Amino acid sequence: MSATSPADPAGPPKRSGGRWWRRLGLAVLAGALVVAGTVQGGLALVRAGAPPPPQAPVSVEVLDRDGRLLRPFALSDGRWRLAAGAADVDPRLLAMILAYEDRRFEGHSGVDPLALLRAVGQAARSGRVISGGSTLTMQVARLTTPPRARTLGAKLDQMRRAVQLEARLTKAEILGLYLTLAPYGGNVEGVRAAALTYFGKEPRRLTLAEAALLVALPQSPEARRPDRNAARARAARDRVLDRLAAQGLLSADEVRVAKAEPVPALRRPLPQLAPHLTGEMAAARPALVRHGLTLDGALQERLEDLLRERTRALGRGLSAAMVVLDNDSSQVRAYVGSADFTDRARAGEVDLARAVRSPGSTLKPFIYALAFEDGIAHPETLIEDRPARFGAWRPENFDRTFQGTLSVRKALQLSLNVPAVRLLEAVGPQRLASRLQQAGARLELPPGAAPALPMGLGGVGIRLIDLTMLYAALARGGEAQAPVFRREDAMLAPPRRARLVEAVAAWYVGQSLLGTPAPENALGGRIAFKTGTSYGYRDSWAVGFDGRRTVGVWVGRPDGQAVADLTGRAAAAPLLFDAFARIVRTPAGLGPAPKGALMAGNARLPPPQRHFGRTRQDEPLQVVFPPDGARVAGADAQALALKVDGGTFPLTLLLDGRPVARAEDRRTLFWTPQGRGFARLTVIDAAGLTDSVMVRVE
Incomplete structure (x- = not known):
């Protein structure tokens, strides 16, 4: 029987079955491809019709210089996202x-x-x-x-x-x-x-x-x-x-x-550091979702805790504010607008770092700086702290005593009022105000008022942020720069700095303030600082700097009410020193003397700088011409000159006991001889001092 015989059961049926499975497999594959193609085509249509990606609104965030969250803001519906x-x-x-x-x-x-x-x-x-x-x-x-x-x-x-x-x-x-x-x-x-x-x-x-x-x-x-x-x-x-x-x-x-590990039982509040400044920065640029500031979040938190703790100890209703600036860059490292933002009893939501208050004596260093710049004083110059009248105003020192003759350096360290007013009279109140304003400080005077001598003792309004900026200029060699709050601004080219005072004058002030007596339980000689107390104990201040940082402190009541015995030395200065302790372990030095600084004691100063205000009015009255016993040609009845040194205006000249001339602002007087012979010339000043000479007229 042949292999192809119909009687062979393994022949044709096998070939028929194989074809069926092959056909079925091809059909399934074709169907799968159709389904896959249909699915892919559908997915392609879905993708092609995709709308723009969703834009989910998120909370506005304010970050510190290292990207740490200072404060987020809830969405309009109250969600934190x-x-x-x-x-x-x-x-x-x-x-x-x-x-x-x-x-x-x-x-x-x-x-x-x-x-x-x-x-x-x-x-x-x-x-x-x-x-x-x-x-x-x-x-x-x-x-x-x-x-x-x-x-x-x-x-x-x-x-x-x-x-x-x-x-x-x-x-x-x-x-x-x-x-x-x-x-x-x-x-x-x-x-x-x-x-x-x-x-x-x-x-x-x-x-x-x-x-x-x-x-x-x-x-x-x-x-x-x-x-x-x-x-x-x-x-x-x-x-x-x-x-x-x-x-x-x-x-x-x-x-x-x-x-x-237990699960948390309570919700924690989200960060709310520097609430005054973060709120202001967010409101200034509402289109931004993330605001990067120059603040140091860890330092900000430490200083907020410090002010909260200390003001509670000071008493009910009192608050405080503090600003920390980097001297080199003018970047704001900490900004505490009030002692406790959530404390309504202390008006915590009021930004006291930007409130206009009386600065007390804290403007005195800038008076001295202008005097140093003008060359009319040196830290070792002697100056008088004695009762004095300036028009109808007679300033007194805080303790109502006077120190007599002392150095300008010591007068600044002790914050004596009369020497400061003497120097301000010499440099000019308007000039002082112009310098401070050109440096970027906002000064506020009563409507229609002009800068006057009382501004040196607090008779003007200023903000803590501006005052701190001015002191940072002293630390920077006399160059003022506006405070920098945002990181993106810090990365730009620094703006042009305004010259507040010359470098030598700024260094003289800094070295003088290093010797300001420190508050109790504080180590002196490490920071240059000045305190101030406004009239009526409404504001107490302390501003100081080392080689790297400047810190400004204000303490008082937000409503401006007086607080008995609230002084800059007792209330603000301890906060200043505690703040520096939280910033650095050892303050940085102020740096070497700039070119042109004169390192000399009083005896080696140029004569005009040895004693401020010591003019000829303070010296003994003396007729310097003609000399006693001189012979003068004057028989022709022409007017002759008599010259005087020292004494106090006005000066009166007597010829043989009879008044013949008077000088209000000059030291040369003229007289006319009555003929040949001897004549006695006598000069009397406003204080009653006299000097006489006898001359022979020929």
């Missing part, structure tokens, strides 16, 4: 989120079919929904659209929107939206707001327990809020730990330690 990305989050938290929520996040296109099949299977076996099969992208789609009931149509719409999101955004951007929008209970949204609210820190470094809680809360944020239901929060956290352990991501020991 801080922008976040992968770089803002602990890498372990990111790994836990992906492992728990969406293990194939990097591989799918918005929808994970395997996750959907798993969710359907779990629901079929248990009769209830175990998991929704949603990807992170689908959750972002839900969070960026108006809320809808949980229906099949809503789920399909999420899937469609997820595919569109994947077409418009990168995986990193989608993950950032989830980290920003995920709900954490109440008005807290996003992982950063949650970490700050529940743990008091940014989510960059978390414990395993903290990370697990942040993974668990978005699944049911209200039911699991730890501040309202700690037991549910703990149970949800522990389930996250168990599942991740089952996946092999955590060890049994790690899980055991994490479960032993």
Whole structure:
């Protein structure tokens, strides 16, 4: 029988069956390709119709110079939603989120079919929904659209929107939206707001327990809020730990330690450092979401604590303000507008660093600086501290005593009033005011008033921020620069500095202020500082600097009421020294003397600088011409000159006892002889001093 015989059962049937399976396989493949093509075509249509990516509003943030959060601002509806990305989050938290929520996040296109099949299977076996099969992208789609009931149509719409999101955004951007929008209970949204609210820190470094809680809360944020239901929060956290352990991501020991950690029982307030300044900066540029300032957040926090603590000890109603400037750059390192922003009894919301107040004696160093610049005084120049009248005004010292003759340096250190007014009279009040204003300080005088001598003792209004800037100019060699608040401004070319005083004059002032007596229990000679007390004990001040920083302090009542015995030395100076102790352990030196500085004692000064105000009016009255016993030619009855040195105007000349001439402002008087012979000439000054000469007229 041949191999092709019909009786052979293995022949034709085998060939027919093989063709059938081949045809079936080709049909299935063709159908799969058609379905795949249809799906891909549908997905392409969905992607093509994708709207622009969502723009979720986020809270405005103000950051310090190192990027630390100083203060966030809630959205208009009261929600806290801080922008976040992968770089803002602990890498372990990111790994836990992906492992728990969406293990194939990097591989799918918005929808994970395997996750959907798993969710359907779990629901079929248990009769209830175990998991929704949603990807992170689908959750972002839900969070960026108006809320809808949980229906099949809503789920399909999420899937469609997820595919569109994947077409418009990168995986990193989608993950950032989830980290920003995920709900954490109440008005807290996003992982950063949650970490700050529940743990008091940014989510960059978390414990395993903290990370697990942040993974668990978005699944049911209200039911699991730890501040309202700690037991549910703990149970949800522990389930996250168990599942991740089952996946092999955590060890049994790690899980055991994490479960032993308690969940937070209370919500913490979000940071609110430098509330006055951050509010002002945010309002000035409302289009910005993130504002970077030059403040040092850690220093700001320490100084706010310091002022809060010390003003409570000073008494009810009292407040304080403080500004810290970097001398080289004029960047603001700390800005405390009041002792406690939330304390209504102290008017905490009032920014006292910008309030216009009387500066007391704190403008005196600039009077002395102008006198040094003009060459009419030197730190070793002697000056008189004695009762004096300036028009109708007769200033007195704070303790109502006088020191007599002393050096200009000592007069500044002791903050004596009469020497300061003497110097201000010499340099001119208008000139002082012009210099301060040209340097950028705002001065306020009563309407229609002009700068006058009382401004040297506090008769003008000024702000703490401006006064601190002026002292920073002294520390900088006499060059003034406006305070810098924003980081972006600090990176620009520094603005042109205004010359407040010459470098030598600024150095003289700084060296003099180094010797100002320190307050009790403080070490002197380390910072140059000046205190001030306004009339009626309404304002107390202390401003000081070392080689790197300038600190200004104001203490008083925001309403301007007087406070008995509230002086700059007793109230503000201790705060100044405590602030420097919190800034640096050892203050930096003021630097070497600039070129042109004269290092000499009083005896080696040029004669005009040895004693300020010692003019010929203070010297003994003396007729210097003609000399006693001289012969003068004057028989022709022509007027002759008589010259006088010293004495006090007006001067009166007597010829043989009869007044013949008077001089109001000159030291040469003229007389006419009455003929040949002897004549006695006598000069009398306003103080009654006299001097006489006898001459022979020929």
